[in-house]
Structures are given as structure tokens and as C-alpha cells.
Amino acid sequence: MSSFRVKVLDTIRAGHGDASRKDVARETGLAWGTMFKTVASLIQDGFVFERTPLRNTQGRPSIPLCVNPDAAHWCGVDVGACGTRFVLCDLNFRILHQSETTTPRYHGADAFRNWLVEFLESSLEAARAERSRVKALGLSISGNIDHERGIIVSGGNWGVKWGENMELAPVGEKLGLPLFAVTTQNAAACAEYHFGEFAGCPNLVTIGLGAGIGSGVVSLGKLLLSQPGRPVGYIGHILIPGNTQKCTCGFTGCLEAFSGGNFLREVAQRRFPSRPELHDAAALDRAAARGDQDAVSIMDTAASYNAVGIAAMVQLYAPEAIVFSGGQVRADGFLYQSTLRHLEGILPKERRQFPIGISFLGTRQSALGAARLAYEQFI
Numbered sequence: 001m002s003s004f005r006v007k008v009l010d011t012i013r014a015g016h017g018d019a020s021r022k023d024v025a026r027e028t029g030l031a032w033g034t035m036f037k038t039v040a041s042l043i044q045d046g047f048v049f050e051r052t053p054l055r056n057t058q059g060r061p062s063i064p065l066c067v068n069p070d071a072a073h074w075c076g077v078d079v080g081a082c083g084t085r086f087v088l089c090d091l092n093f094r095i096l097h098q099s100e101t102t103t104p105r106y107h108g109a110d111a112f113r114n115w116l117v118e119f120l121e122s123s124l125e126a127a128r129a130e131r132s133r134v135k136a137l138g139l140s141i142s143g144n145i146d147h148e149r150g151i152i153v154s155g156g157n158w159g160v161k162w163g164e165n166m167e168l169a170p171v172g173e174k175l176g177l178p179l180f181a182v183t184t185q186n187a188a189a190c191a192e193y194h195f196g197e198f199a200g201c202p203n204l205v206t207i208g209l210g211a212g213i214g215s216g217v218v219s220l221g222k223l224l225l226s227q228p229g230r231p232v233g234y235i236g237h238i239l240i241p242g243n244t245q246k247c248t249c250g251f252t253g254c255l256e257a258f259s260g261g262n263f264l265r266e267v268a269q270r271r272f273p274s275r276p277e278l279h280d281a282a283a284l285d286r287a288a289a290r291g292d293q294d295a296v297s298i299m300d301t302a303a304s305y306n307a308v309g310i311a312a313m314v315q316l317y318a319p320e321a322i323v324f325s326g327g328q329v330r331a332d333g334f335l336y337q338s339t340l341r342h343l344e345g346i347l348p349k350e351r352r353q354f355p356i357g358i359s360f361l362g363t364r365q366s367a368l369g370a371a372r373l374a375y376e377q378f379i
């Protein structure tokens with residue numbers, strides 16, 4: 001069972017080379033027989049080895065278990081609306097190689113899959129990865145993903161219309177790797193839960209502010225995975241009264257149809273056609289921070305919409321920490337600070353008792369989360 005193997009391997013890794021079988025049984029709560037068999041299978045695969053015990057202890061020395069980080073490597077790819085990032089990790093999730101490219105505008109399933117395979121092949125080559133050690137590929141996709149069937153249902157922010165239903169299996173087949181795909185925010189939440197500032201926090205919410213606006217959830221230590229028809233954290237499509245913008249999803253008035261990076265540009269072009277210097281989300285943010293009233297009028301509205309979505313997540317999941325990430329998040333940025341201000345205005349005081357941070361995982365966040373999910377699926 002891969003879930004036993006994940007539990008046991010995570011515990012051995014956390015022991016930094018000192019965990020004994022007794023420690024593993026205690027920490028994982030697994031029955032002795034199950035634990036013993038799982039450790040044996042991990043040793044057999046070369047993922048774990050027994051270290052020579054120190055002899056100066058009383059009685060029978062317990063044998064410390066260690067992870068062999070080079071025994072298995074994991075790929076993570078994050079296909080964003082603008083950029084696509086690749087990471088190759090070892091069994092301790094140290095990043096061995098990373099690369100980045102521009103996400104092409106969508107022109108059909110075959111063209112996309114061929115492009116993705118080429119990017120992966122060239123990244124693996126640049127990483128000088130020994131192919132037999134690469135065990136699986138995790139994909140994080142900006143859009144609506146059916147992770148059970150490995151299908152991209154839609155990716156509105158990079159041109160994939162709802163119902164496109166692109167199968168990802170051919171990508172895995174061409175590369176000779178098992179593949180697991182989730183949404184960007186699912187991967188982001190996974191990354192933060194395992195590697196971020198609030199790692200191990202059992203009730204964690206992530207917020208992504210970029211071309212799209214999204215959210216991910218870890219609840220009671222469990223990552224909530226989105227499926228079409230039962231989405232998790234799709235705050236970008238909360239309907240905001242008074243918002244007349246048409247969304248990529250087909251509805252009018254979605255949060256991200258105003259606050260998403262591409263839409264901010266559109267709004268600025270329409271409202272202030274004679275001010276081309278504002279026709280870009282990052283430029284708008286900088287101008288608003290300088291006190292430019294045209295920019296402030298747009299960004300403050302965007303921030304108030306963001307706050308509605310984030311407040312909904314707080315009310316639904318009562319997080320113990322919130323982590324922000326994405327191209328629109330800058331600590332000294334107007335949009336980010338203004339979003340927090342609006343959030344404070346909406347939430348009652350007793351609902352604001354949690355720390356808020358900006359992810360230090362940076363642009364690698366979701367690729368790293370995808371690699372971790374591939375490991376959990378296929379170890």
C-alpha cells in the first residue's frame with residue numbers, strides 16, 4: 001500500500017537518520033507487523049537502508065533507519081497561465097534541477113501534449129537525470145482537472161475552454177512515467193503543508209493571486225483534492241454583486257473576472273484608454289502604491305473582491321494559517337496590503353486569529369507540490 005509506504009518513509013525522513021523501527025511504529029501508529037513489512041519493502045527497493053548502530057547503548061542496540069535520497073527522483077511540472085516550471089527532486093525533496101518556460105497559448109490537445117513532452121524531455125536532459133531513477137511525474141495545472149481520470153477539463157486563463165477534456169495519459173506514455181495531475185492550488189496547498197513556513201499545520205489555506213484567483217485547503221492534515229463538479233477553493237468564481245465583467249468560465253461577475261491579472265489589464269484599457277502605462281497588472285499595482293488615483297480606483301475594487309473570496313474560505317475552513325502566493329502578491333504591493341485591509345474589515349475579530357504569510361517557495365511552489373503528490377501516489 002503506497003499510503004503505508006508514504007507514512008513510514010516520511011517518518012524515517014523526519015528522524016534524520018535516527019529513527020528505529022520502534023520509533024516508526026510509535027510515530028505512524030501502524031501495527032507492528034504492517035510497519036515491519038513496509039520497512040522491509042522500502043529496504044528491498046533501496047529507498048531505505050539500515051545504518052550501523054552505535055554500540056555504546058545498554059542492551060540490544062536499535063538499528064537506525066535512513067532514507068537513501070538518490071534512490072528515487074520525482075518530477076513536478078506547474079503549467080501556469082503565463083509560465084511553466086519544472087523541478088526534479090530527490091527522495092528527500094531536495095531540488096536537483098529546475099527550469100522554466102513560457103506557457104504557449106492553447107491550440108489543440110496534440111500541440112499542447114507535444115510541447116509538454118518536449119519541455120519535459122529537454123528539462124530531464126538538462127538535469128542529467130538517470131532515467132531509471134525517475135519514478136513519476138506530478139502535474140499542476142491552472143484550470144479544472146479531473147485527477148481521477150487524468151483529464152484537463154478546462155484552463156480558461158490559457159485558452160482551454162470548458163469541456164475540452166484533454167487526456168494527459170499520452171504524455172505519461174511518451175515519457176514512460178506514471179502521471180498524476182491536480183489543479184495549481186491543490187499542488188500549492190500540498191507544497192505549503194510539507195515544505196512551507198507553516199509546514200505540518202493541519203488546517204491550512206493557501207490563496208493564489210495571479211492571472212486567476214484560487215485557493216487550496218488542507219483540513220485536519222488532509223489535502224482536499226478538487227474534482228469537476230465538486231471543486232475545492234474555487235473562489236475565483238464566486239459571484240460578486242455589481243461586477244459586470246464576463247468571466248472565462250462563461251458567467252458574468254466572477255471575482256477573478258475583475259481581479260485576475262489579465263482582467264485588470266482589460267479594465268484599465270477600457271476605463272483609461274489614454275493611459276497605456278497602466279495597461280498591465282504589475283504597473284497598476286506600482287502606480288496604486290504611489291497614490292495614482294486611477295490605479296487606486298481599480299486595485300481597491302479588486303482587493304475588496306479578493307477579500308470576499310478569502311473571507312469565504314475563512315468561514316468555511318477556519319484555517320490556523322493562510323499562505324499567499326502568485327504573481328500579484330508583493331509584500332509592499334498595494335493590492336496585497338489592500339486585500340488584507342478589506343479582509344480585516346469583513347471578518348469579525350474572533351475570526352482573525354491566525355498568522356498570514358507569503359510563500360517563501362516562490363515560483364517553484366506548485367511544481368514542488370506536484371512532485372510530492374506524484375511521490376504519494378506512486379512510491
Ligand SMILES: [Zn+2]
Pocket residue numbers: 236237247248249250251254257
Ligand atoms: Zn468564472
